[in-house]
Amino acid sequence: MSRDRALRGCVAAATGLAIAFGPVAGTALAAPASATEFDRSLHLTGVQNGRDVGGYRTADGRLVRTGLVLRTGQLNNATPEDLAALGNVRVVEDLRTVYERTIAPDRVPAGATERWVDVIGQAPPQTMMTTLTGGDDLYRAFITAPGANTAFATVLRDIIDTEDGAVLFHCTAGKDRTGWTAAVLLTILGVDRDTVTQDYLLSNVYRGATEGDGLNGVQQAWLDGAFDQVNQSYGSFGNYVRDGLGLSDSDVAALKAKMLA
Secondary structure, three states: HHHHHHHHHHHHHHHHHHHHOOEEEEEEEEOOOHOOOOOOOOOOOOOOOOEEEEEEEOOOOOOOOOOOEEEEOOOOOOHHHHHHOOEEEEEEEEEHHHHHHHHHOOOOOOOOEEEEOOOOOOOOOOHHHOOOOOOOHHHHHHHHHOOOOHHHHHHHHHHHOOOOOEEEEEOOOOHHHHHHHHHHHHHHHHOHHHHHHHHHHHHHHHHOOOOOOOOOOOHHHHHHHHHHHHHHOOOHHHHHHHHHHHOOHHHHHHHHHHHEO
16 A cells, blocks of 8 residues: 555544544633624534634624624534524535545535535645644645645635525534635635634634644644745735635625625
8 A cells, every 4th residue: 555545544544533433522712702792603413613604893894794604514413403504505615525525424404505625635645634633734735735725715706606595614623624714704804813813713612622632623823824824825815815716806895795794
């Protein structure tokens, strides 16, 4: 067996363990107060880390609309009640690798279109090994890995194009690939960096993560690493949106028109 195949097999095995056992019990980190003023939980029972991306204020005082963009962990254990609660979802964006999708196929709401937008499937196997445990290398790969920009841009374009319903995006735990997707969206919309970070760190609360728990939680340093890589690779976040993600000024304007009140 080649080294690449062995490493990819380890990814699948590790993912399977996480799916089987779920988050490890622990004392959850405290939630940042300003990020929890709005109850963004989707109150799902079989799906972890489910919440609305809306409800935040932008730097210029506008409000990110709720009910249009949702984020969760994988949907393989969604209950009938969960699927009914997600009945407004029109597009499900699956950010996972083929291994993750094979082990835990999604259950999607009736009438929703499934879209596979693998973020790091073309990254080196060593990077794929970090899909469960996070880390600086993984987050920088969100900007540098082949196919990653296309995956994130697809989600953003689907948000623009989806009418009369919501877009839901998810990875396995709903914290890393999903966390960066939400951070990119909120930043484009004009939400300040501190609030974006608070929203990102809410995964620690929703997944009951303890300090330094990479399997269940996230760390601010990882998100900071992604933003730093954006600056290294593109010079600015605006350049990343335009040259990396391929969104035009009109695309950004359409996204803001749809998402901001």
